[in-house]
Amino acid sequence: MTTSYTKSIASHELPATRLDPELAAKRAEKIKVSMISLCGCWGCTLSFLDVDERLLALLDKITILRCSLTDVKRIPERCAIGFIEGGVANEKNIQTLKHFRENCDILISVGACAIWGGVPAMRNMVELKDCLSEAYVNSPTAVPGAEPVVPFDKEIPILTTKVYPCHEVVKMDYFIPGCPPSADAIFKVFDDLINGRPVDLPVSLNQFD
Amino acid sequence: MTTTLVIDPITRIEGHGKVVIEVDDDHNVVDAKLHVVEFRGYEKFIQGHPFWEAPILMQRICGICFVSHHLGGAKALDDIVGVGPASGVYLTPTAEKIRRLGHYAQMLQSHVTAYFYLVFPEMLFGIDAAPEQRNILGLIEADPDLVKRVVMLRKWGQEVLVAVFGKRMHGISSIPGGVNKSLTAADVDRFLHGADGLPSVDRVIEDAQLGLELFYDFHKKHRSEVDGFANVPALNMCLVDADGNVDYYDGRLKVVDDDKNVVREFDYRDYLDHFSEAVEPWSYMKFPYLTELGRDAGSVRVGPLARLNVTHTLSTPLAQQALEKFHAYTGSRANNMTLHTNWARTIEIIHAAEVVRDLLLDPDVQKDDLVVTPSADAWTGEGVGVVEAPRGSLLHHYRADRDGSVTFANLIVATTQNNEVLNRTIRSVADDYLGGQAQITEGMMNAIEVGIRAYDPCLSCATHALGQMPLMVVVVDPRGRVLSERVR
Amino acid sequence: MTIQIEIDGIAVTTEEGGNLVDVAAESGVYIPTLCYLKAKPVLGTCRACSVKVNGQVVPACTVKVTDGMRVEVNEPETADMRKALVEILFSEGNHNCPSCEKSGRCTLQAVGYEVGMMVSRFPYQFPERVPDRASETIWLERDRCIFCQRCVEFIRDRETGKKIFSISGRGTTARIEIDPELANKMPPEQVREAVDICPVGTIIEKRVGYDDPIGRRLYDVESIRDRALERHAE
Numbered sequence: 060m061t062t063s064y065t066k067s068i069a070s071h072e073l074p075a076t077r078l079d080p081e082l083a084a085k086r087a088e089k090i091k092v093s094m095i096s097l098c099g100c101w102g103c104t105l106s107f108l109d110v111d112e113r114l115l116a117l118l119d120k121i122t123i124l125r126c127s128l129t130d131v132k133r134i135p136e137r138c139a140i141g142f143i144e145g146g147v148a149n150e151k152n153i154q155t156l157k158h159f160r161e162n163c164d165i166l167i168s169v170g171a172c173a174i175w176g177g178v179p180a181m182r183n184m185v186e187l188k189d190c191l192s193e194a195y196v197n198s199p200t201a202v203p204g205a206e207p208v209v210p211f212d213k214e215i216p217i218l219t220t221k222v223y224p225c226h227e228v229v230k231m232d233y234f235i236p237g238c239p240p241s242a243d244a245i246f247k248v249f250d251d252l253i254n255g256r257p258v259d260l261p262v263s264l265n266q267f268d
Numbered sequence: 269m270t271t272t273l274v275i276d277p278i279t280r281i282e283g284h285g286k287v288v289i290e291v292d293d294d295h296n297v298v299d300a301k302l303h304v305v306e307f308r309g310y311e312k313f314i315q316g317h318p319f320w321e322a323p324i325l326m327q328r329i330c331g332i333c334f335v336s337h338h339l340g341g342a343k344a345l346d347d348i349v350g351v352g353p354a355s356g357v358y359l360t361p362t363a364e365k366i367r368r369l370g371h372y373a374q375m376l377q378s379h380v381t382a383y384f385y386l387v388f389p390e391m392l393f394g395i396d397a398a399p400e401q402r403n404i405l406g407l408i409e410a411d412p413d414l415v416k417r418v419v420m421l422r423k424w425g426q427e428v429l430v431a432v433f434g435k436r437m438h439g440i441s442s443i444p445g446g447v448n449k450s451l452t453a454a455d456v457d458r459f460l461h462g463a464d465g466l467p468s469v470d471r472v473i474e475d476a477q478l479g480l481e482l483f484y485d486f487h488k489k490h491r492s493e494v495d496g497f498a499n500v501p502a503l504n505m506c507l508v509d510a511d512g513n514v515d516y517y518d519g520r521l522k523v524v525d526d527d528k529n530v531v532r533e534f535d536y537r538d539y540l541d542h543f544s545e546a547v548e549p550w551s552y553m554k555f556p557y558l559t560e561l562g563r564d565a566g567s568v569r570v571g572p573l574a575r576l577n578v579t580h581t582l583s584t585p586l587a588q589q590a591l592e593k594f595h596a597y598t599g600s601r602a603n604n605m606t607l608h609t610n611w612a613r614t615i616e617i618i619h620a621a622e623v624v625r626d627l628l629l630d631p632d633v634q635k636d637d638l639v640v641t642p643s644a645d646a647w648t649g650e651g652v653g654v655v656e657a658p659r660g661s662l663l664h665h666y667r668a669d670r671d672g673s674v675t676f677a678n679l680i681v682a683t684t685q686n687n688e689v690l691n692r693t694i695r696s697v698a699d700d701y702l703g704g705q706a707q708i709t710e711g712m713m714n715a716i717e718v719g720i721r722a723y724d725p726c727l728s729c730a731t732h733a734l735g736q737m738p739l740m741v742v743v744v745d746p747r748g749r750v751l752s753e754r755v756r
Numbered sequence: 757m758t759i760q761i762e763i764d765g766i767a768v769t770t771e772e773g774g775n776l777v778d779v780a781a782e783s784g785v786y787i788p789t790l791c792y793l794k795a796k797p798v799l800g801t802c803r804a805c806s807v808k809v810n811g812q813v814v815p816a817c818t819v820k821v822t823d824g825m826r827v828e829v830n831e832p833e834t835a836d837m838r839k840a841l842v843e844i845l846f847s848e849g850n851h852n853c854p855s856c857e858k859s860g861r862c863t864l865q866a867v868g869y870e871v872g873m874m875v876s877r878f879p880y881q882f883p884e885r886v887p888d889r890a891s892e893t894i895w896l897e898r899d900r901c902i903f904c905q906r907c908v909e910f911i912r913d914r915e916t917g918k919k920i921f922s923i924s925g926r927g928t929t930a931r932i933e934i935d936p937e938l939a940n941k942m943p944p945e946q947v948r949e950a951v952d953i954c955p956v957g958t959i960i961e962k963r964v965g966y967d968d969p970i971g972r973r974l975y976d977v978e979s980i981r982d983r984a985l986e987r988h989a990e
Contacts, residue, residue: 065270065271065272066269068274070273070274071399073710075709076399076711078398079398082409098308100331101330101728102438103331111420111465112420112465114408115416118408127280128385129279129400129403129405130280130402130717131399148308149305149307171854174874177328178328180882184884185309199540201545205546209547210552214550215303227880234874236873238438239331239437260874267851268854268856268860316887318857318895320964321855321965324966438854439970448969449972672962672963673887
């Protein structure tokens with residue numbers, strides 16, 4: 060724990076090299092998308108990359124701002140589309156999801172975790188206090204003779220009692236089921252949105268597993 | 269007064285982490301830590317579930333290395349149902365080769381994704397280039413043809429995974445005692461000769477060398493910077509075969525030191541005799557270390573750099589050629605230069621592509637003797653499975669009762685093994701790039717992330733465990749001294 | 757006796773007294789079902805086959821067609837009602853499709869796809885449901901039970917005709933039970949029958965799972981809609 064006499068600065072607030080104005084101008088004309096993985100396994104983000112060759116043509120029409128794949132750590136300007144992977148499992152997830160809701164016109168719950176909690180939500184059926192011992196106190200690799208320590212620090216977020224689907228925290232506009240959804244399913248929804256069509260996921264692309 | 273510099277979140281890695289660095293008034297780095305901020309609970313909530321579900325469930329710990337978890341779980345299940353020397357019942361050659369095929373195909377696509385999309389941007393644009401440029405968008409703007417080749421390379425690996433698992437990610441293949449399908453002649457033909465939208469294996473082997481060529485180029489231009497970046501001494505660990513060479517699917521665990529002397533070599537089933545895990549309050553990720561050596565001296569490095577430090581040779585020709593050059597660079601000593609992990613990664617890309625080709629050419633992968641069923645009295649109820657995931661040694665340990673439910677699960681994941689080394693790397697880079705600097709820039713902070721990205725950490729994997737915030741009330745005086753403390 | 761009815765505005769000629777689900781399928785109209793088993797007594801427990809007959813909402817499986825009947829299947833309000841029903845079933849239990857061995861051959865999942873379910877409009881309950889593993893061959897995964905009662909009615913002890921499965925409790929405390937003694941007497945092909953007629957992954961055979969690879973599972977090969985319509989193709 061640090062004292063109250065510290066000044067905290069985030070790296071993304073520090074002076075940084077500016078993007079080449081020509082590149083920036085080209086990107087500014089495109090539809091802006093931001094992406095995040097909350098309590099997810101990153102699988103839906105990777106499934107997005109599985110659009111393979113279509114990625115280059117897609118990135119002609121959209122540009123990605125905040126995303127774990129870019130180095131942009133906060134949403135810098137309003138986005139048309141927010142791609143949300145993962146459910147809500149800690150207080151930081153809640154803050155981040157709200158930040159996305161405030162800064163994106165449309166939010167999409169991508170994958171089982173965002174839609175209903177997914178595999179991490181299996182902890183909803185287990186008593187939170189019982190799990191404490193399992194990982195950190197009664198672990199078979201616990202250091203012999205050491206005082207059991209359970210992580211608790213201002214730098215790490217507090218867990219929510221249950222894992223929540225995203226739409227139980229903020230309004231979500233579209234849902235793409237799957238674990239992960241296929242690249243084709245993700246592409247179809249993006250394609251509908253960027254071409255101004257009503258979003259329509261055909262039965263053949265809807266998979267819950 | 270201290271200044272706290274925060275990287276939140278770390279980007280171009282898998283998972284959620286932040287770095288907090290404390291700098292005093294004289295611009296000296298006082299502390300630097302990697303806080304892993306996520307938390308899931310797999311070890312707890314799998315209990316009570318059918319044990320045959322374990323690989324299918326556990327693989328969802330991570331989207332990029334799901335095959336590793338799937339196979340770690342599958343090998344533990346093999347132990348549980350009694351496959352092995354005690355019963356004399358072993359996996360069929362087809363089953364083992366199908367598993368290896370999935371494993372090496374994953375290594376190919378995972379390393380390609382990590383190297384080109386996550387690590388390479390700094391190599392092309394520089395550590396302090398515009399953040400908006402240091403990523404796949406920038407790569408496409410600067411060199412779309414390179415990205416097209418990378419996309420096809422990754423796609424080929426992914427399609428092999430579809431042939432084995434039925435899906436590109438989180439599919440189904442392993443069952444206790446074997447696998448549920450093998451390849452068809454049509455599958456093999458597609459991968460060897462290519463098809464519409466799919467390169468041939470020869471093209472894949474060619475493109476697999478791109479990463480290495482780009483590294484050589486980059487290294488030539490920036491030798492002292494690359495070599496001087498974060499030299500972190502550590503022990504090196506990986507799975508090895510009977511000759512002491514790396515085997516990514518199975519073997520014994522071997523640990524070597526800076527002089528490549530063997531410090532430990534053991535059956536991974538005895539891991540509890542060798543490893544402990546310390547817990548710090550400021551991170552959900554634990555700190556494994558070799559118990560006898562203590563935390564300082566006993567922390568190990570795993571992953572590409574560690575593996576190439578441990579192994580004498582690689583079993584495929586192009587990779588072996590590259591390995592000889594890699595080994596020659598540090599002579600008889602281990603390589604501790606953090607950015608050389610990226611070099612090692614490119615060699616593993618080549619190795620993975622060659623191994624996948626060899627397996628595709630092996631007629632066993634098309635046969636249909638897929639499963640062995642040991643008799644009911646071969647049941648042991650306990651199993652450990654270790655594989656070399658792209659990021660390093662991954663361990664799954666389960667117990668199940670005869671009714672079929674999992675009663676216990678413990679995982680030690682590659683990135684967790686690297687926790688201590690990661691923290692040392694962060695401290696080293698912070699000292700070098702931030703220490704003594706009055707003006708800190710975003711580029712300097714990115715240097716710390718560059719150090720982290722060399723390990724290609726998978727923080728989702730590392731925090732499969734579940735814990736809870738206790739309620740703790742601490743009363744401190746104005747100088748921060750604790751007056752009293754109460755914990756619930 | 758030959759009669760005429762109307763389904764979604766189209767005239768259909770058929771025999772009097774036929775089951776509406778079958779009659780609709782014969783004329784190319786798919787009505788989703790969960791508890792209905794052709795050639796077995798109608799249960800009417802799931803209500804997923806709800807349609808409008810002469811303006812009133814009824815489960816189609818309980819309807820025997822009569823002359824002049826006006827049936828609405830794909831009328832938007834009714835279609836949405838069926839979808840809501842399926843969504844309730846998903847959010848009531850713990851339906852973890854990603855790791856379930858029934859995925860790809862699960863009737864609830866297949867019907868979910870057909871009604872266009874993406875997410876449940878109802879709060880996800882995450883109930884605590886304990887599995888039953890007392891029998892030697894059957895694992896009862898209560899997380900997934902939708903209380904269709906197919907097992908209760910149709911899986912009987914071969915000697916005595918006694919029920920092997922039953923429902924205990926009521927409302928939110930209801931749960932599916934298995935008699936382990938009788939279950940242990942079930943011959944292997946009856947165990948498989950129980951596994952097959954369970955429309956979800958509640959009745960599963962111990963140690964057997966994922967034997968069908970993705971791509972070769974029941975509904976990977978042919979969708980539930982095509983199967984239903986084909987069964988009745990002339």
